[in-house]
Amino acid sequence: MCSVILPKPSSFLSCVVETMGNVRGFYAVARGNNVGVYNTWDECKQQVNGFHNARYKKFNTMQEAQSFIDQSKGLPGSSMAITATRARPIRNPGFSRVPAPQPTRFISTSATSRSGSSASWDGVPVVYTDGACSSNGRKNARAGYGVYWGDDHPDNVSKPLEGSAATNNRAELQAVVVALQQAVAKDLPRLTIKTDSQLIVKSTNQWMQGWKRKGWVTSNGQAVANQDLLKEIDKLMGQVHTNIEHVRGHAGVHGNEMADQLAVAGAERYNKL
Numbered sequence: 001m002c003s004v005i006l007p008k009p010s011s012f013l014s015c016v017v018e019t020m021g022n023v024r025g026f027y028a029v030a031r032g033n034n035v036g037v038y039n040t041w042d043e044c045k046q047q048v049n050g051f052h053n054a055r056y057k058k059f060n061t062m063q064e065a066q067s068f069i070d071q072s073k074g075l076p077g078s079s080m081a082i083t084a085t086r087a088r089p090i091r092n093p094g095f096s097r098v099p100a101p102q103p104t105r106f107i108s109t110s111a112t113s114r115s116g117s118s119a120s121w122d123g124v125p126v127v128y129t130d131g132a133c134s135s136n137g138r139k140n141a142r143a144g145y146g147v148y149w150g151d152d153h154p155d156n157v158s159k160p161l162e163g164s165a166a167t168n169n170r171a172e173l174q175a176v177v178v179a180l181q182q183a184v185a186k187d188l189p190r191l192t193i194k195t196d197s198q199l200i201v202k203s204t205n206q207w208m209q210g211w212k213r214k215g216w217v218t219s220n221g222q223a224v225a226n227q228d229l230l231k232e233i234d235k236l237m238g239q240v241h242t243n244i245e246h247v248r249g250h251a252g253v254h255g256n257e258m259a260d261q262l263a264v265a266g267a268e269r270y271n272k273l
Contacts, residue, residue, distance in 0.1 A: 028065035031055035037065045061219055063207060066199045070169055071137050121243045125149075126192045127179045128247075128255035131161075131171025132263035141166040144266025145175035147182070148259040155182055158262035160270035171263065172197040173229035176204075176244075180236035190241040196249030196256055204244045208234055 027044035028037050032051045038044045041058075048054035059065040133143040143166035147157035157178055161171050176193060183191045195201065208230065211217070216224045216231070224230065236242075247253050249260070 026059045026062050026065035027056060028059060028068040029054075029056045030069045035069060037062060037069070062202065063199070063218060063224075066202060067169065067225065070172075070197070070199050071167070121190070121192050124190045124192050124243065125183075125188055126194060126255070127183075128194045128253075128259040129172070129175035129179050130196065130249075130256065130259035130263040131168055131173070131175050132260065132267040133161075133166060133168040133171055134267060136168045142267050142270035143167060143171040144263050144268065144270055145171045145178070146259040146262025146264075146266060147175055147179045148255055148262055151258070156258075156262060157182075158266045160266045160268075166270060169197075169199060170226055170229065171267070172200055173226055173233065175259070175263065176200060177229055177232050177236065180233065180240060180242065183240045183242075184236060188240055190243070192243045192245060194245050194247045194253075194255060196247055198246060201244055201246045203230060204233065204237070204242075 025041075026037055026039065027041060029035055029044060029047045032047035032054045034047050036047075038047070044056055044058075048056050057065075057068055059068065128148040129146070130148075131143065131145045133141055135141045136143075143161040145157070145159060145161060147155070149155045157175075159178075161174055172195065176195065179193055180191070210219075211224050211227075211230075212234070216227045218224055247256050249256060
């Protein structure tokens with residue numbers, strides 16, 4: 001066993017250090033040279049060694065690892081891009097919208113849906129969704145979501161998240177629910193949803209069918225988080241042929257930037273019930 005000494009440790013900057021070597025697992029790097037999920041300690045170590053206030057942890061499942069990264073967006077210091085080459089501030093540093101770095105092996109830049117290859121989706125209506133949350137995971141959290149169809153589009157949405165469970169993940173999921181509900185109301189046969197949430201992409205494109213077979217529990221027997229929203233997404237995707245793709249957050253993608261603005265504006269109006 002060995003330990004990593006981090007400068008100026010804080011209670012919210014916890015880390016778990018595993019036995020060194022190529023230990024298999026899902027190593028989530030929430031703060032380091034390149035944020036992402038890695039499958040060996042050696043890969044993880046390259047991202048956190050020498051990085052001030054690194055935040056990382058090993059998990060048994062990909063969902064837990066990605067959730068750790070998403071939840072870490074609301075921690076102090078998460079309002080800047082975490083890469084070795086650039087640090088780009090977001091518009092409102094109080095909200096947990098963090099630019100995503102270049103993807104790792106577990107992060108696809110253009111994940112296709114369960115419905116087929118991305119080439120078959122040319123010309124299909126595209127909507128961007130996003131969620132935002134200040135003080136993510138805390139009692140004073142405020143969350144909102146945005147749905148962006150186009151500049152000055154009448155169906156654009158900017159709303160606070162309903163209910164007392166204000167988290168970034170729920171805001172991201174609610175945005176997808178609303179976009180799909182709009183597509184059903186429009187009687188759209190097909191729709192492409194673009195999101196910067198890796199958790200949504202992985203959940204809908206890879207994990208959902210397995211969760212349904214197992215009664216909405218994870219591989220380690222725990223109940224799937226936010227399954228009320230995930231079940232609603234699954235139901236709506238049965239009514240609209242849907243392609244959910246990942247886009248890099250805060251990378252100059254106009255639709256993503258606009259959805260982000262709508263989400264942040266919605267979160268600013270949040271009032272816990």
